[in-house]
Amino acid sequence: TGQIYPQLRLQLSLTNLLVVRSSDCSSQLGALPSIFSRKVFFPKEANFLGRRSKLLDVSDITLLLFLMMMMVGICRPVRDTWDQAMDRCYRLFPCLSDPARRSSLGLKLALVTLHLVYAGILFLFDGDLIERTKSEPWYTALYLLLFFATLVQYFITSGSSPGYVIDAMRAVTEKIPIIQKTPVTSKQPASSKNGSLVITMDGSQLERNLLGNNTTSWSKLIMDMYPPGTSARNWTCPYCNVEQPPRAKHCHDCDKCVLQFDHHCVWLGTCIGQGNHCRFWWYICEETALCLWTGILYITYLKANISRAWWKDAIMIVLLITLSISLIFLLLLLLFHSYLILTNQTTYELVRRRRIPYLRGIPERIYPFSKGICRNLYDFCCVRSSIFIKESLPTQQEIEEKSRPYTCYDVVTCRCC
Numbered sequence: 242t243g244q245i246y247p248q249l250r251l252q253l254s255l256t257n258l259l260v261v262r263s264s265d266c267s268s269q270l271g272a273l274p275s276i277f278s279r280k281v282f283f284p285k286e287a288n289f290l291g292r293r294s295k296l297l298d299v300s301d302i303t304l305l306l307f308l309m310m311m312m313v314g315i316c317r318p319v320r321d322t323w324d325q326a327m328d329r330c331y332r333l334f335p336c337l338s339d340p341a342r343r344s345s346l347g348l349k350l351a352l353v354t355l356h357l358v359y360a361g362i363l364f365l366f367d368g369d370l371i372e373r374t375k376s377e378p379w380y381t382a383l384y385l386l387l388f389f390a391t392l393v394q395y396f397i398t399s400g401s402s403p404g405y406v407i408d409a410m411r412a413v414t415e416k417i418p419i420i421q422k423t424p425v426t427s428k429q430p431a432s433s434k435n436g437s438l439v440i441t442m443d444g445s446q447l448e449r450n451l452l453g454n455n456t457t458s459w460s461k462l463i464m465d466m467y468p469p470g471t472s473a474r475n476w477t478c479p480y481c482n483v484e485q486p487p488r489a490k491h492c493h494d495c496d497k498c499v500l501q502f503d504h505h506c507v508w509l510g511t512c513i514g515q516g517n518h519c520r521f522w523w524y525i526c527e528e529t530a531l532c533l534w535t536g537i538l539y540i541t542y543l544k545a546n547i548s549r550a551w552w553k554d555a556i557m558i559v560l561l562i563t564l565s566i567s568l569i570f571l572l573l574l575l576l577f578h579s580y581l582i583l584t585n586q587t588t589y590e591l592v593r594r595r596r597i598p599y600l601r602g603i604p605e606r607i608y609p610f611s612k613g614i615c616r617n618l619y620d621f622c623c624v625r626s627s628i629f630i631k632e633s634l635p636t637q638q639e640i641e642e643k644s645r646p647y648t649c650y651d652v653v654t655c656r657c658c
Contacts, residue, residue, distance in 0.1 A: 345510030349399065352508060353392060359535055359560060360388060366553050367542045384534060391527040395509070398524045403514030406489050406498035407481065409631070413459050460484055466633040467599065475598065486631040487599060488610070490589055500631070503587040515630065518587075519621060522578050529571040536564050582621050585611045599634055607643050609635045 364370060374381040402408070463484045467476065477484050478491050481498050485491075490502035492512045501515035513521045539561045543554065581587060586608060594600050603609050610632055611617060624630065635643075 348508055348510065349396075352395070356388070356392060359564065362556065362560065363535065363538055363542070366549075366557065367538070369545060369547070370538065370542070384538075387527065387531050387534065391524070391531045394520070394524045394527050398517055398520040399509040399511055401511070401517040401520055403502075403512040403518075404500040404516030406478075406483050406485055406500060409486075409500060410459050410483060413462070462631075466631060468634065487634050488587065488590070488632060501587060502589050503581075504589065518578075522575075522582065525571060525575045525578065529568070529575050532564060532568045532571055536561065536568060539564065583614050583617055584608045585617045585620070603640060604644060607640060609640065609643075611643070 370381070463476065463486050464471065466487050476486075478498050480491050480493075480496070483498060485498055486500065488501045489498050491498045492502065492505050494505045495512050497512075499512045499514040501518070503513040503518055503521075505512045506521070509521075511517070539557055543557055543561070577588075581591065590597065590600065594605065600609065612620070
């Protein structure tokens with residue numbers, strides 16, 4: 242047991258057989274910094290265990306340091322065992338070795354756990370719901386179907402590709418027949434003196450030539466989407482070194498350029514772009530419906546005139562409050578993305594419109610990429626099955642046509658559609 246004397250001299254006794262002295266500790270620790278060659282004073286009188294003292298002996302500090310080193314030595318085997326277990330886990334699951342992917346997997350696990358907690362507590366506390374399940378199994382079956390469909394849609398969306406510029410560039414490359422790395426022999430007629438001239442060309446060299454021509458075709462394809470006289474340097478990504486089509490943006494989290502970039506979703510662990518925006522909207526819709534249905538079941542449970550423990554009501558009320566906050570957020574997010582779909586916009590274009598060079602000169606009330614509500618819905622739901630569709634910037638004539646005010650004839654003919 243430790244005892245504190247007027248000078249705070251600490252003596253440690255183990256079963257009255259072993260006494261650790263500060264002089265022995267000094268010999269084991271070796272040379273100490275110069276700060277320990279003098280007394281260490283407290284600015285004010287300190288009260289330790291009801292006893293007052295004005296200074297702390299250096300030998301006591303030495304002893305405390307020695308005890309700390311002993312604890313470190315005891316904990317080292319535990320730490321080594323933990324490190325070996327983590328290394329073995331990283332070898333079995335390589336995805337866990339990446340901190341970014343490990344954080345994404347942690348968020349996904351937390352989201353799934355949150356769903357299970359909300360639904361599990363509901364079935365655990367609500368006896369009427371269990372009785373209703375026995376009498377009307379279709380009601381609970383529909384709820385569970387929506388529950389699992391939402392989780393499946395979540396994982397499908399998180400694992401989907403938003404459509405990367407580099408993949409679109411490779412898709413253009415694949416339009417050229419694949420050249421095998423085998424010698425290609427061609428015979429060309431020569432003069433009558435030499436008969437026929439045989440030219441042998443390596444397949445890899447021919448492939449490099451075709452890829453070089455295809456890169457030029459990609460550059461020409463991209464430049465045709467911008468106004469005439471625009472330099473390719475203005476639309477070349479400084480990170481990927483690829484030419485970006487309109488509406489594309491480099492995502493620093495994914496470290497790739499995304500076609501029709503909307504935003505990077507932390508909960509999904511991926512970008513939302515041209516390839517998965519439709520899946521993202523359906524996931525929000527299913528999550529909103531599930532949250533609303535679960536909230537109704539919670540309210541039904543709290544309104545039931547059944548004697549139950551007060552702590553059950555407290556837990557259900559806390560969960561209902563958090564569920565209501567989530568429902569408000571999901572409803573606003575669903576309405577916002579529905580508006581973006583109807584006007585053919587993205588979150589990035591709406592928020593950073595003044596910073597995007599090709600959108601600065603267009604009035605804010607004009608949606609440059611909109612083709613009408615019906616056509617926008619059709620393109621969003623059906624045409625985007627191909628994630629490499631690229632949209633050109635509207636011409637000046639199209640912008641003037643869209644800026645023309647609506648007339649009664651336009652309303653009757655559904656010009657907005």
